[in-house]
Amino acid sequence: MSTTAPVGTGPRPTIVLVGHGMVGQRFLEALAERGLTATHRVVVLCEEPRPAYDRVQLTSYFSGKTPEDLSMTDMAFIEKEGIELYVGDPAETIDRESRKVTSRSGLVVDYDVLVLATGSYPFVPPVPNKDAEGCFVYRTIEDLLAIEEYAKSKATTGAVVGGGLLGLEAAGALKGLGLNAHIVEFAPRLMPVQVDEGGGAALLRTIADMGLSVHTGVGTQEIVTDDSGAVTGMKLSDGSELATDMVVFSAGVRPRDQLARDCGLTVGERGGITVDEQCRTVSDPHVFAIGECALASDGRVYGLVAPGYEQAETVAATIAADEASFTGADLSTKLKLLGVDVASFGDAHGTAEDCLDVVYSDSRSGLYKKLVIGRDGELLGGILVGDADAYGTLRALTGSVPPVSPEQLVLPAGSGGGAQLGPSALPDEAVICSCHNVTKGTIRGAVTDHQCTTVPEVKKCTKAGTGCGSCVKVLGQLVNAELEASGVEVDKGLCGCFSQTREELYEIVLALRINKYQDLLDRYGREGARGGDGCEICKPAVGSIIASLAPTIGASGYVLDGDQAALQDSNDHFLANLQKNGSYSIVPRIPGGEITPEKLIVIGEVARDFGLYTKITGGQRIDMFGARVEQLPLIWARLVDAGFESGHAYGKALRTVKSCVGQTWCRYGVQDSVRMAIDLELRYRGLRSPHKLKSAVSGCQRECAEAQSKDFGVIATANGWNLYVAGNGGATPRHADLLAKDLSDAELIRLIDRFLMFYIRTADRLERTSTWLERIPGGLDHVRDVVVDDSLGICEELESLMAAHVANYRDEWAETINDPEKLSRFVSFVNAPDTPDPVVGFVPERDQIKPDLPLLTIGTRPLEGSAQR
Numbered sequence: 001m002s003t004t005a006p007v008g009t010g011p012r013p014t015i016v017l018v019g020h021g022m023v024g025q026r027f028l029e030a031l032a033e034r035g036l037t038a039t040h041r042v043v044v045l046c047e048e049p050r051p052a053y054d055r056v057q058l059t060s061y062f063s064g065k066t067p068e069d070l071s072m073t074d075m076a077f078i079e080k081e082g083i084e085l086y087v088g089d090p091a092e093t094i095d096r097e098s099r100k101v102t103s104r105s106g107l108v109v110d111y112d113v114l115v116l117a118t119g120s121y122p123f124v125p126p127v128p129n130k131d132a133e134g135c136f137v138y139r140t141i142e143d144l145l146a147i148e149e150y151a152k153s154k155a156t157t158g159a160v161v162g163g164g165l166l167g168l169e170a171a172g173a174l175k176g177l178g179l180n181a182h183i184v185e186f187a188p189r190l191m192p193v194q195v196d197e198g199g200g201a202a203l204l205r206t207i208a209d210m211g212l213s214v215h216t217g218v219g220t221q222e223i224v225t226d227d228s229g230a231v232t233g234m235k236l237s238d239g240s241e242l243a244t245d246m247v248v249f250s251a252g253v254r255p256r257d258q259l260a261r262d263c264g265l266t267v268g269e270r271g272g273i274t275v276d277e278q279c280r281t282v283s284d285p286h287v288f289a290i291g292e293c294a295l296a297s298d299g300r301v302y303g304l305v306a307p308g309y310e311q312a313e314t315v316a317a318t319i320a321a322d323e324a325s326f327t328g329a330d331l332s333t334k335l336k337l338l339g340v341d342v343a344s345f346g347d348a349h350g351t352a353e354d355c356l357d358v359v360y361s362d363s364r365s366g367l368y369k370k371l372v373i374g375r376d377g378e379l380l381g382g383i384l385v386g387d388a389d390a391y392g393t394l395r396a397l398t399g400s401v402p403p404v405s406p407e408q409l410v411l412p413a414g415s416g417g418g419a420q421l422g423p424s425a426l427p428d429e430a431v432i433c434s435c436h437n438v439t440k441g442t443i444r445g446a447v448t449d450h451q452c453t454t455v456p457e458v459k460k461c462t463k464a465g466t467g468c469g470s471c472v473k474v475l476g477q478l479v480n481a482e483l484e485a486s487g488v489e490v491d492k493g494l495c496g497c498f499s500q501t502r503e504e505l506y507e508i509v510l511a512l513r514i515n516k517y518q519d520l521l522d523r524y525g526r527e528g529a530r531g532g533d534g535c536e537i538c539k540p541a542v543g544s545i546i547a548s549l550a551p552t553i554g555a556s557g558y559v560l561d562g563d564q565a566a567l568q569d570s571n572d573h574f575l576a577n578l579q580k581n582g583s584y585s586i587v588p589r590i591p592g593g594e595i596t597p598e599k600l601i602v603i604g605e606v607a608r609d610f611g612l613y614t615k616i617t618g619g620q621r622i623d624m625f626g627a628r629v630e631q632l633p634l635i636w637a638r639l640v641d642a643g644f645e646s647g648h649a650y651g652k653a654l655r656t657v658k659s660c661v662g663q664t665w666c667r668y669g670v671q672d673s674v675r676m677a678i679d680l681e682l683r684y685r686g687l688r689s690p691h692k693l694k695s696a697v698s699g700c701q702r703e704c705a706e707a708q709s710k711d712f713g714v715i716a717t718a719n720g721w722n723l724y725v726a727g728n729g730g731a732t733p734r735h736a737d738l739l740a741k742d743l744s745d746a747e748l749i750r751l752i753d754r755f756l757m758f759y760i761r762t763a764d765r766l767e768r769t770s771t772w773l774e775r776i777p778g779g780l781d782h783v784r785d786v787v788v789d790d791s792l793g794i795c796e797e798l799e800s801l802m803a804a805h806v807a808n809y810r811d812e813w814a815e816t817i818n819d820p821e822k823l824s825r826f827v828s829f830v831n832a833p834d835t836p837d838p839v840v841g842f843v844p845e846r847d848q849i850k851p852d853l854p855l856l857t858i859g860t861r862p863l864e865g866s867a868q869r
Helices: 022-033 055-063 075-080 141-154 165-176 197-209 258-262 305-319 391-397 406-410 440-448 455-462 472-485 502-512 517-524 538-548 562-567 597-610 629-641 673-684 745-762 769-775 779-787 795-808 812-817
Strands: 014-018 041-045 084-086 091-095 100-103 107-110 113-116 120-122 135-137 157-161 180-185 213-216 220-225 231-236 241-243 246-249 253-255 287-289 333-337 340-346 356-362 367-373 379-385 431-433 584-586 613-616 622-627 654-659 693-698 712-717 720-725 737-743 842-845 848-851
Touching: 014 022, 014 107, 022 041, 022 075, 022 305, 041 107, 055 141, 055 165, 091 258, 135 141, 141 165, 141 246, 157 165, 165 180, 165 246, 165 333, 197 213, 197 340, 197 356, 197 367, 197 379, 231 246, 340 391, 356 406, 367 406, 379 391, 391 431, 391 472, 431 472, 440 455, 440 472, 455 472, 502 517, 502 538, 502 745, 517 538, 517 562, 538 562, 584 629, 597 613, 597 622, 597 629, 613 848, 622 629, 629 812, 654 673, 673 693, 673 712, 673 745, 712 745, 720 745, 737 745, 737 779, 745 769, 745 779, 745 795, 769 779, 779 795
Parallel strands: 014 041, 014 113, 041 084, 113 287, 135 246, 157 180, 157 246, 180 213, 654 693, 693 712
Antiparallel strands: 091 100, 100 107, 120 253, 220 231, 231 241, 333 340, 340 379, 356 367, 367 379, 584 622, 613 622, 712 720, 720 737, 842 848
């Protein structure tokens, strides 16, 4: 039985929005911005059981985000604007002649303007058994819940059909659920739309190193099932068969245009509701279409959120009788897939006539950068894989001639020829935020004309940075630069508690021998923070400063002593790494990667007796996972008795010093790299610093220990040792710089002492050596002047600070197990110390264990407010 929705109290025209995704929500905001919600009745029919959420961040569910975290709908906004929102009640029919929409519940709404924002649906290849038990798509929150439940109970291996954006995210989700994950991509490379062959190769290497199996250049021919109809494998186009318990289809999307077809609207040959430059359907002037369901006037269906937002704004402007049009959009995009930065912008594939490619590729680091340059030197586009920090600046420079050569723009920092262009190099008309088409000039105007002084204020004023978020870094740089240019003092304090930087706080602690956080806060904190408890930013930062200076300032070297315990991060609280199910991992130190058979046996026995999962790390150590908090001291006691000590895998401290076997065993080795690695690791163990420290020693120029990707790396020469500094092999790879060469053992250690203490003294909170070196004025030349040539006259003090650390080092595990009072903190429940945490559970996998993660329980919370229907 049909019912008719209330018309309202006045003769207001009615706008009906069908679909409430990201683009639909942006349309509602655009209506409100133009005052149309005050002059029109607005009705929204939403199919999903929850209002608009951030589908771009969908995979973050598996990182612990909740539906509320992803929601893009402020119910206060919906109520304030008088919007009638119906969730779980999609439109089912449209009567264009009488201008009525009927929903699934039987609700009938008359409209003056109808806007279709129905989005897209996942494309599932028409292969046999595609609907079998164990086959899923990857599109909505409900899809993720179904995948998670099946993975937990019925699958150990999963295959994703499709190696595009969502396909890689889906594969990462399967891997995060503990499955062996495969990616099957018909194209010859991953992400074929966004990256070229070189970028695909770099991406493939990085993803394969993560443990995912990639199959490119093959298609899915058939889903294989057992007698019960459940998935057991896939037959591929090359004749091979892949064993899998689960298949996730992520092979692209198709415009969801069936509602339009049913009511006689014109659609494209390959789908999409055909619209003009105002996004009005060519069949009916009262009907508009926006987002992934629309075939734009340039003949393209846009699958990115930024063009959808522009279409939404175009329709709102058209309804308001303002001039606006959508004739195409920038397809530039920056993503982080499986932890890897991938970006493309402009003419990324070099289709322009007579264009040239400038390419930098480092396959070992998974780094690929390509810029497409026109015949007159203008930047036409590019592809970045592995390091996309320059994306915001490069995209904004597209269409202009960069102020430096393109070769300098692709070379990495630390290579000797790279150039880092900041936002100051951009013209005012450069688009900074492509999601909302916000230019540099608009951002500057927000600061100078609207008195915005913070990034959040500029976001609210301009909407820049509120879409995909890829421009936020450049946005912050622009805001600070504009404030400083206007003579406004930019607050560079550590946090809301301290107006000083971390470097300034270090100097205060050192000079005044302050060894208690509360003393520092009460004497040097901001006026409103004195006498308070501090915050989660400054407490661990100050705790690290006190720990690094402990013997010099009279503080305890044990980070859980007295007041220092309250300053530590979660891992330092229990001297172990917290894992996703609430258990902990234990990493004993293995200096230089050298270990005796007897010690190997002890690790095996401990892992066996406590039922731990074991894994050899990339730092030449053995990690043991799955310990409950009350088991930690028992495990440490066994390890300490065998001669092990803490490996500090949990702390911002030295992790490892890797080594090759050197001249002792290798026919190419010219120095004893193992001995040097052991000496360095034992010297710097336990050294607290602004961020973790990694090192390596290679016995010859073949560089098997990968020393040039470390915070400090050593490479043997026939005449001694070369010292490299500020390398990084993580998410933003950076080759280390040569600081000094042909050093003796004593010279090498003296320079490392100075370098590390100068870094600890001057770096910002959570700043790796690679970022620190690029930030400080003068860069490498300044560091060389200070630590090699002693230009500041502080080297004696730096060496003294390091000597104090070395002389006073104590193993934190041994300190804990020998003190009953310290042992008392290692319980799951203070009021029931002998009771283990019942949530920490495990299931078997490959003759070991893996976390038994409880299912996400995501309920549909009723919408509140008078606007709910």
